[in-house]
Amino acid sequence: MILDRYILRLWLGPFMGGLILVLSVLLLGRALKLLGTVSDSGQAWLLIGELLVLTMPYFLLLTVPMAFFLSMQNTIASLQQSSEMDALRASGVSYTRMFRSFFLVVALLWLGLTFTSMVLLPQGQLGFNNILAKVYALKGAITFSPQRFTQGFDGVTVYVDGEDQEGIYHGVILEDHRDGVSVIYTAKSAQFIMSGDYLELQMNSGVRLEGKGADQRMLTFDHYQVTIPVSEGKWRERKSTDHVTMMTVSELWQSVQALAKPDAVAEWNRRALLPSTVLILFFFALPLSLTQKRSGKAGSLIAGIAVLVLIYNVQLLLHRQVSQGAFSGWTMWAAQAAMLALGAFLWKRVEADRMPRVFSLLSEWIYLLHQAFIHRVAHRWVKKEG
Incomplete structure (x- = not known):
């Protein structure tokens, strides 16, 4: 001992x-x-x-x-x-x-x-x-964690690979399934701007995919904008089931x-x-x-x-x-x-x-x-x- x-x-x-x-x-x-x-x-x-x-x-x-x-x-x-x-x-x-x-x-x-x-x-x-999420809501701005799927909006999932010093996201994937039809956007870069109760996604150099199988339609774009309403300008509270981590x-x-x-x-x-x-x-x-x-x-x-x-x-x-x-x-x-x-x-x-x-x-x-x-x-x- x-x-x-x-x-x-x-x-x-x-x-x-x-x-x-x-x-x-x-x-x-x-x-x-x-x-x-x-x-x-x-x-x-x-x-x-x-x-x-x-x-x-x-x-x-x-x-x-x-x-x-x-x-x-x-x-x-x-x-x-x-x-x-x-x-x-x-x-x-x-x-x-x-x-x-x-x-x-x-x-x-x-x-x-x-x-x-x-x-x-x-x-x-x-x-x-x-x-x-509460901090971003108070600031009137929304950000996304690199290399994480963010599900802070109803019907929208966002993935970003990284962010530069100017606040521009790179390697962006967005899935919009609010209307029951999955629409997927991929963009080389994008900027996310809060405007009142809406979040504007200004995407550059990407592809828009809609539908499945033989009915799938593809659109290549240099610039594309998607507007997402954000209830009362803030995120909903995250739940433990939102992500495996x-x-x-x-x-x-x-x-x-x-x-x-x-x-x-x-x-x-x-x-x-x-x-x-x-x-x-x-x-x-x-x-x-x-x-x-x-x-x-x-x-x-x-x-x-x-x-x-x-x-x-x-x-x-x-x-x-x-x-x-x-x-x-x-x-x-x-x-x-x-x-x-x-x-x-x-x-x-x-x-x-x-x-x-x-x-x-x-x-x-x-x-x-x-x-x-x-x-x-x-x-x-x-x-x-x-």
Whole structure:
């Protein structure tokens, strides 16, 4: 128990410090972005505070596994550099016994992140969208989130790929099904202008599609304008069923079972799998942290960051493919299981002192590159000062 408490104390400080630092940076960036949106409101800072609280679940799902992993790497590297790990190993203490307290930490983090992903995340998304809708209504202006289907109007769905600094949207898709007939507009660019109780969509360089099958008619246009009435100049309040990211657990599960829509399947699997990332990173921490003492902590931390980038990019890529219907939902589970199996295999090899040589060579190469970079920067600085 004394060993467990000692190792947890070594880990806890860097974990809390890293978590607070990364969260602060993310929240500051989001606050600066939101400031331009709500600056006209008399309660701008109060609104920003509410919006930041609502984004916390999403940020926690990303930052907690990162902070846990990097702080665990720092703990292992510190024990190794001070030769404490060598003394423990010489006394017959295994790596699993040495770091058994982290199994409990991982279990608690997984439970907390699962609750955050399944319950707090959709609540935050719904509250965030409703507050922004009220702000836009008060400003008399409407905006659209890039790469999201917006259903803020009755009978109209809008998708935009991005927005430039002048407020011009690019890659616009609009579906108008108010009259019971689906009319689809695609435009290279468009501008959305509020005029009283109407929203004017001035689209450029696009195509208008109406009807289905053999009755479908197509019109190519350079400029086209669509007018949409907006009741009392404001949006209706968003509901959790408007988008899969805002659905409750039961609503999302029913959508998956009844409709099997790709976006619902992808969202369900994403919520279920994101918390398990902390378990995968736990198994990778030890193999990536055991380096030659002269390499210091830099090599292991750089390797750890590379693994973080790889894992999160694989998850993001598969989520996009599943949401577009290109892959089945089980591929997300297969990738997560494969990464977990690889991490557990490497931990077992380390426990048996049979770590693959490629890891030690990789650490050495990173160390040499790090030293070469430092020497080059120092040389240029001395030359400049001289």
